[in-house]
Amino acid sequence: MATTVTDTVISAEALSVQRGTNALLRNVDWQVNSDQRWVVLGPNGAGKTTLLNLAAALMHPTKGTMTVLGEKLGRTDVFELRPRIGLTSDQQSDRIPADETAVNVVQTAAWSVVGRWREEYDEVDTDRAMQLLDWLGIAHLSERTFGTLSEGERKRVHIARAIMNDPELLLFDEPMAGLDLGAREGMVAALAALAKDANSPAMVVVTHHVEEIPPGFTHALLLSGGQVVTSGPIEEALTSQTLSTTFGLSLGLTRFNERYTAQAALSETTSALLGDA
Numbered sequence: 001m002a003t004t005v006t007d008t009v010i011s012a013e014a015l016s017v018q019r020g021t022n023a024l025l026r027n028v029d030w031q032v033n034s035d036q037r038w039v040v041l042g043p044n045g046a047g048k049t050t051l052l053n054l055a056a057a058l059m060h061p062t063k064g065t066m067t068v069l070g071e072k073l074g075r076t077d078v079f080e081l082r083p084r085i086g087l088t089s090d091q092q093s094d095r096i097p098a099d100e101t102a103v104n105v106v107q108t109a110a111w112s113v114v115g116r117w118r119e120e121y122d123e124v125d126t127d128r129a130m131q132l133l134d135w136l137g138i139a140h141l142s143e144r145t146f147g148t149l150s151e152g153e154r155k156r157v158h159i160a161r162a163i164m165n166d167p168e169l170l171l172f173d174e175p176m177a178g179l180d181l182g183a184r185e186g187m188v189a190a191l192a193a194l195a196k197d198a199n200s201p202a203m204v205v206v207t208h209h210v211e212e213i214p215p216g217f218t219h220a221l222l223l224s225g226g227q228v229v230t231s232g233p234i235e236e237a238l239t240s241q242t243l244s245t246t247f248g249l250s251l252g253l254t255r256f257n258e259r260y261t262a263q264a265a266l267s268e269t270t271s272a273l274l275g276d277a
């Protein structure tokens with residue numbers, strides 16, 4: 001996979017995104033190096049997807065600067081930059097034709113297209129696509145059409161597609177949303193294996209849930225209301241206090257065997273849900 005040299009792959013400086021009167025992101029500073037694995041955590045509407053879309057060169061900031069893989073957004077050809085980035089999100093998944101086979105969904109990444117049309121593929125592409133599907137435990141589904149796969153199976157196909165091109169940056173937007181417990185744990189294991197592989201590129205996973213943080217993730221960025229609550233090495237950035245501030249609720253965080261769980265006191269959860277009488 002990508003380079004083993006430590007480079008800055010994402011550099012955000014005083015980044016703001018405004019839509020009408022709505023500030024989606026406000027004054028965000030963030031730096032990601034090639035050997036780091038980041039989790040971006042925050043409640044609904046915090047700005048996580050907006051930040052990931054900027055990192056994927058799918059949008060531009062309103063203010064500030066965003067540099068991805070050494071290319072400053074607004075001053076670079078994003079069509080050359082995007083193939084260097086592997087992105088999985090429901091938005092991307094929705095663009096995949098339902099009648100495309102799983103193996104074709106993966107190997108079309110080699111051409112950065114969705115839908116096979118009439119491209120010719122080398123055997124080497126097909127072999128690599130099959131290896132990735134096998135690694136993710138779904139080689140037996142390679143000839144099944146995308147539309148007939150379960151949510152968990154589709155997400156795994158999409159991850160294989162994101163990795164297919166040896167990207168220099170891997171971005172995952174809520175890769176475990178909608179998965180059952182077994183599928184979630186399978187996805188955590190797959191991402192943990194990627195995270196721990198020294199040859200893997202920089203990785204960013206967006207999630208709402210600390211339970212979904214794969215072992216091997218090194219850094220955390222906590223977002224709330226479009227602003228950074230804290231960011232840095234995960235042991236320092238992710239604490240009961242920072243999590244409580246981020247989600248606006250008193251939360252206790254525990255870490256065991258490189259996995260996290262978070263809980264609120266039941267009485268506090270009830271009063272937050274019902275409002276104080």
Ligand SMILES: Nc1ncnc2c1ncn2[C@@H]1O[C@H](COP(=O)(O)OP(=O)(O)OP(=O)(O)O)[C@@H](O)[C@H]1O
Nearest residue numbers: 019022024042043044045046047048049050051208
């Ligand atoms: N084009 C837009 N115009 C106005 N507001 C927008 C636009 N796009 C997003 N928003 C708002 O910006 C905020 C941040 O959205 P974003 O999708 O980045 O949040 P998120 O943290 O990913 O949320 P979720 O966890 O619910 O997916 C939300 O309140 C959203 O409604």
